[in-house]
Amino acid sequence: MEVILVLLIVAVLNGAVVYIDEMLQELVPMTLYADRYMLTGGNVVDILFDIVLGFGVSLIILKFLKKGFACYVLWTDGDPDTEPTAMVIRFMEAVAVAVSFPLLYGWLAEIVQEFIGELTAAATTATSYDWQAWVNGISSLGLTTAIFGLIFVVCYFLLYFQFLMRGLEILILRIGMPMACVGLLDNDKGIFGTYLNKFFQSTLAVVIQIVLCKLGVGMMLNIGINMNVFWGLACMVLAIKTPAFLREFLVPTQGAGGVINNIYHSVRLAGMIKGMAK
Numbered sequence: 224m225e226v227i228l229v230l231l232i233v234a235v236l237n238g239a240v241v242y243i244d245e246m247l248q249e250l251v252p253m254t255l256y257a258d259r260y261m262l263t264g265g266n267v268v269d270i271l272f273d274i275v276l277g278f279g280v281s282l283i284i285l286k287f288l289k290k291g292f293a294c295y296v297l298w299t300d301g302d303p304d305t306e307p308t309a310m311v312i313r314f315m316e317a318v319a320v321a322v323s324f325p326l327l328y329g330w331l332a333e334i335v336q337e338f339i340g341e342l343t344a345a346a347t348t349a350t351s352y353d354w355q356a357w358v359n360g361i362s363s364l365g366l367t368t369a370i371f372g373l374i375f376v377v378c379y380f381l382l383y384f385q386f387l388m389r390g391l392e393i394l395i396l397r398i399g400m401p402m403a404c405v406g407l408l409d410n411d412k413g414i415f416g417t418y419l420n421k422f423f424q425s426t427l428a429v430v431i432q433i434v435l436c437k438l439g440v441g442m443m444l445n446i447g448i449n450m451n452v453f454w455g456l457a458c459m460v461l462a463i464k465t466p467a468f469l470r471e472f473l474v475p476t477q478g479a480g481g482v483i484n485n486i487y488h489s490v491r492l493a494g495m496i497k498g499m500a501k
Contacts, residue, residue: 232369236358239376246383247440251339254429255332257390272325272398279321279401286408287314310408317407324400335426342434357444371452375443378459382436385463389429396422428466435462 253260258268291310320327361372396418406413439458442451461468 229366229369232366232373233358233361236361236369236372236376237355239380240355240358243376243379247437250386250433250436251336251429254386254390254433255335255393255426257387257394260390268394268398272401275398276321276401279404280318282402282405283314283317283321283408286405290408313408317404320407321401321404324397324404328397331426335430339430339433342430343437368452371456372443375439375452375456375459378456378463379436379440382432382459382462385432385466386429389425389432393422393425393429396425424466424469428469431465431469432462435459435465 249260287310291307294310295307357372361369400418400422403415403418406415406418435458439455439462441455442458443455445451
């Protein structure tokens with residue numbers, strides 16, 4: 224019975240490894256530039272961004288005129304004694320960020336790709352993997368190892384779908400940035416602060432998940448070393464839980480609500496450390 228189960232698991236793994244090695248090759252550009260790997264192509268995304276850019280700039284202009292009229296003509300919004308140059312500077316900042324965001328994102332993507340490359344090079348020594356040798360090794364190590372190998376592959380496919388969703392999430396944030404720039408006209412930056420926080424949270428999640436994924440793959444494939452199977456599986460599980468892990472720390476800091484959130488998480492962290500010490 225055990226032999227039959229091992230053979231079934233090995234058959235499933237043989238079917239899965241056909242896709243895994245190919246999926247590992249371009250994780251970074253796929254998540255940062257999802258539009259290049261979608262059937263719609265990059266031209267559609269550029270058209271969508273241009274449409275949102277035109278609408279966003281129009282809203283920025285309308286909000287600038289409305290705030291200026293309400294503040295300096297009706298005296299119902301803001302302090303009419305303040306110099307109008309501050310509002311003009313915020314208006315110019317909002318337009319500049321909205322128009323130049325594709326260039327700024329290109330610089331960010333290059334930095335992230337180089338950063339991930341250096342991290343993965345330091346964390347793993349292998350650049351290519353022999354998945355078939357891994358499957359053959361699992362088939363000779365018994366049912367328990369085969370089950371852990373199957374769980375690992377399932378976790379990897381779940382993580383890959385997370386990469387796809389993360390790429391779509393970053394794509395939507397890229398397209399919608401001109402709309403978020405409307406908040407730059409407010410003294411507290413409005414929605415822009417929360418939007419930018421979400422953008423960097425998604426980008427940082429990509430960095431951590433890819434590094435953990437490749438570290439886990441490197442450990443799992445080196446099944447000749449004791450406990451590497453468990454460490455590899457642990458890396459995969461933590462990579463899947465990375466977004467929830469980051470939400471505990473990357474909290475928007477806007478006004479009193481942000482201060483309250485920071486105090487709450489500081490007290491919670493202190494309580495966890497105290498409990499561990501006990």
